[in-house]
Amino acid sequence: MQLFAIIVTLSLSVVGLALIVRAVVQLVRFMKLGQPVPAGSRTDDPKARSATLTREFLGHTRMNRWGVVGVAHWFVAIGFLTLPPTIVNAYGQLFEADWTLPVIGDWTPYSMYIEFIGLMTTLGIATLMVIRLLDLPSRPGRKSRFAGSTFWQAYFVEYVIFVIGLAILMLRGLEGALHGVDHYEAAYFVSYPLVTAFGGLGITTVQNLVYFWAMVKLGTTMIWMITVALNIDMGVAWHRFLAFPNIWFKRNARGRDALGPLLPMTSGGEPIDFETVFDDEGGEETQFGVSQVEHFSWKGLLDFSTCTECGRCQSQCPAWNTGKPLSPKLLIMSLRDHSHAKAPYLLAGGGKTAEGEEKATETQLKDVPAAALAEAERPLIGTLEDNGVIDPDVLWSCTTCGACVEQCPVDIEHIDHIVDMRRYQVMIESAFPSEAGTMLKNLEKKGNPWGLAKKQRLEWTKEVDFDVPVVGKTIDDLTEVEYLYWVGCAGALEDRAKKTTKAFAELLHIAGVTFAIMGGDEKCTGDSPRRLGNEFLFQQLAEENIATLNAAFGEDDEDETTRLPTAKKKIVATCPHCFNTIANEYPQLGGHYEVIHHTQLLQHLIDEGKLVPVTPVEGLITYHDPCYLGRHNKVYTPPREIIGKVPGLRNEEMHRHKERGFCCGAGGARMWMEERIGKRINNERVDEALSLNPDIVSTACPFCLVMLTDSVNGKKNEGQAQETIQVVDVSQLLLESVSVERVPASESAPPA
Structure with missing residues (x-):
């Protein structure tokens, strides 16, 4: 048994380590294909970036918004980061069954930590497995956040972690039996029942079981490593490594989401100044937006590879939730798969000039796989008939509401990538929904x-x-x-x-x-x-x-x-x-x-006593968070405090509010485009509001006001909404409460 375990484990280890080194080199070369970013924009304030990474990882600040899922994932992540010493220990046990790590191997606090994290990692991954297995049957079709994810990869990773966690606990029980533990000890506070069970077996049997479970633990680890190394586009596995640099290199060093401002359009890592771009001969070579996957920055390519396909972005996306083809998750996955498939062609020097001519010679491309050459011919934006990577309807469905960016646990910057692709389509191809052309003119x-x-x-x-x-x-x-x-x-x-x-x-x-x-x-x-x-x-x-x-x-x-x-x-x-x-x-x-x-x-004026709401405004009110006020700029409290100060109003939140608020459908220039696919986003939002049977729907944005009013009026005409329901800005409510009678303002003195 020992000899078999050693041969199997060491053989898998040699192959696994060689392949993983090759995969890391491939990934580094792949990331370098991306365009540079403005100097210092991703490396400024390294202390703040390191603090942000530490806070986001240890605090699981995004994942913990999802309750049980966040807690379970935290233990799995901590286990992955801190249980590698058990790998070293298992290698030693292949050669000497009762071998332990020097210095800390017999230290009770260390043993207790391994026991606890080993158990919680196993329970955590079991919880995530159950959630995934139950999600699709209970939420069929688009309702599942896992819809479209690569299931074999997710199941493979989850079962690997479960087997490794189980092996750790089994080895702990066998260690206790070999060390002659015959009564409860804190060092075996989790595995003591296993210690007791194995204690009745003969020494040779226990040793063989140690060799077997060490082989299971290390063999499973190496099979995982080999599989991951052969699939460098396997985001559900690679995010364990890539999430750390992706968070560290995020747009804002101090941790804010990539929301609020858009990044300036760049070419060659420099912002484009349209007043001077054509003043010199190099202006014709300026890249306007993204028309090929290699036009994304290296951070964009890192984003694509980091996606873990968890679907949190998809579950919150207003376009996806109303039957449109855009899923932020599927978009990132498509860009990831395309970029990796095209990489051999690009690494060989391939690429197209602005005129569409091939940069590389036939000699350079002679060893490039046919699949990579075929992938290179696919247009980045194109219909299914054109074999495009991203369908135009996907690109133009986005409202830039920010729900995807706000939810992503690994800080992928979806909106920046979508807008970069739009920039090329608008500025070079003049390919965009015709209604928007009227707005531009x-x-x-x-x-x-x-x-x-x-x-x-x-x-x-x-x-x-x-x-x-x-x-x-x-x-x-x-x-x-x-x-x-x-x-x-x-x-x-x-x-x-x-x-x-x-x-x-x-x-x-x-x-x-x-x-x-x-x-x-x-x-x-x-x-x-x-x-x-x-x-x-x-x-x-x-x-x-x-x-x-x-x-x-x-x-x-x-x-x-x-x-x-x-x-x-x-x-x-x-x-x-x-x-x-x-x-x-x-x-x-x-x-x-x-x-x-x-x-x-x-x-502020209410707090200072300069505006005093006194007249009751009776009714049930629900407040709609404008995306560019809420998610993009984190202003959630002031509108609600104003509503709370108006006498008579009873506020009830919609199911989706604040960080998870649902878009009205007007952002991302969608205000000026028709919705021809699926349900209108404003109707979806108003349906949610009407489910509360409110008297007033309030907001704090003129775009939202128009969209919500249009939907409410349409439902009134169809008899689906009561005629008395109002859609108003919070300032209108406040004015109604502040001024008892509308007298000329020149005759009314400001309140003391």
């Missing part, structure tokens, strides 16, 4: 998505009972007021959103807060064109707005002495998309401002 010609004249931006000011200061008309600049109120295109031009604008302005007036608005020369912040993929138009709009804002704040680019401190450049916005763009993306182009959302300011 209106932005180019009129500076707003509706194509309305700029003078109409001020029309709403005629509908309030007080004077609204306008920069460049009634005041020279913003030095005379506390805030610039950035009204935004929807707030100024869309009838439903204008109600929010007027309510918020009236609340500021009641509270005695001085503010002003722009004079109509401002343009769309560029949120929609940027998320559609038109980076050029975004930069154009943003730079014009930054110049307009700086002038309004009294800045002179040529005179440093006139510049205001950043802290005094205060902007408040009612649109989360404007809020996110000005606060998080304008700094990429030199525009630095202090930006808050209107719910944050209103909460």
Whole structure:
């Protein structure tokens, strides 16, 4: 038995170690195929990055949101990281059955730790196995987060871990029997029943059992290693190693998700400046977006290989949940499989020029497998008929809501990759949903998505009972007021959103807060064109707005002495998309401002006693979290606190709220595109709201307001919703409670 165990184990070990070394080399070479990233963007503040990695791993900060699953996975992960000493011990036991590790082998605390973690790892993986086995039958089709995952790989990994955990416990029991343990000892507090059972066997039998279970433990480990080494695209296994660098190299060193701002479009690791990109001869070689898998950065390729196919992103995706072809998990898996299949071709020097000509010679490609050559011919974006890797309907279904990024336990940056592919489609191929073209033309010609004249931006000011200061008309600049109120295109031009604008302005007036608005020369912040993929138009709009804002704040680019401190450049916005763009993306182009959302300011004014809700607003209310306010910018509390201060309101949360809030369907420029596949996302969200039988559905975003109102009105017409239900912004509710009667604001003094 001993000789057999030694031969089998050492043979598997030699093969396994050789293959795993080769696989690691292959992975490193594969990652180097990706494009560089801007200098320092992934390596800044190494201490913070290391702290973030430690916190996310030891705290399992993402996984633990899933209750039992998180706890079970934590023990499995800790076991994988800390039980390797048992591998060394098992090798020793092949040659000497009662061998133990030097120094710590007989140390009781170490033995107790191995016993406890060995047991909990085994129970943890058993729990995860049961959950996976029960999930598909109980949640058929799209409802299962495992739908589309590679099942044989997942089952293989789970059963391997279970067998190894079982072998550890068996070996502990056999060790106790060999060491003559005849009474309870703390060192064997888990395996003592096994010690007792094995204690009645003969010494030779126990020794043979040690050789057998050592072989089982090490042989299973090596079979796992060989399988993983031969399948370097096996994310469910490789994430155990790749998750650590993927988290360390995440976008934000201090741990924030890759949400909020989009990354600037880069070529060769440098951000593209559209004012200068064509000034030199190299401009024609600039890569606009991603049209081939090798155009992704090395971090993108690392993302793809790290995906563990857990499906948390898929379970939260609004597109997937409404019958559309986009699953963030399946998209990443498709990119992973394609990139690995194409890798031999790329490593041989293959690739296409901008004109579509082959870079490599026939000699370079002569040893490339036919499968890799065939994979290289597949278009990255293309229909099933075109043999495309990613179908256009998948690409354009994304609302950039951020649910996938927020849920991913290994920090994959789905939105960045989707937008990079959109950028190429829009800017080079001009291939995007036709309805979005109208929005782009209106932005180019009129500076707003509706194509309305700029003078109409001020029309709403005629509908309030007080004077609204306008920069460049009634005041020279913003030095005379506390805030610039950035009204935004929807707030100024869309009838439903204008109600929010007027309510918020009236609340500021009641509270005695001085503010002003722009004079109509401002343009769309560029949120929609940027998320559609038109980076050029975004930069154009943003730079014009930054110049307009700086002038309004009294800045002179040529005179440093006139510049205001950043802290005094205060902007408040009612649109989360404007809020996110000005606060998080304008700094990429030199525009630095202090930006808050209107719910944050209103909460502050209530806390200061400048706004006092007194009139009851009766009814049951449910609040919808705008994605770009909530997930992208972590503003969850202020709207709820405002609702909580309004007398008479009874708040009830929808099932999906806060971090797991469900999108309205308007983000990612989807506001300007038709939904032709599956159920409309806004209808899905409204159905969830109506299940509570509310009197009021509230939100804090003009896009959400439009989408939810459209759905509610449609359901009213179909008799599926009560006629009295309202869809309103939280500012409208607050105004209704603050002002007992709508008297001219000039006749009402601000509350003490």
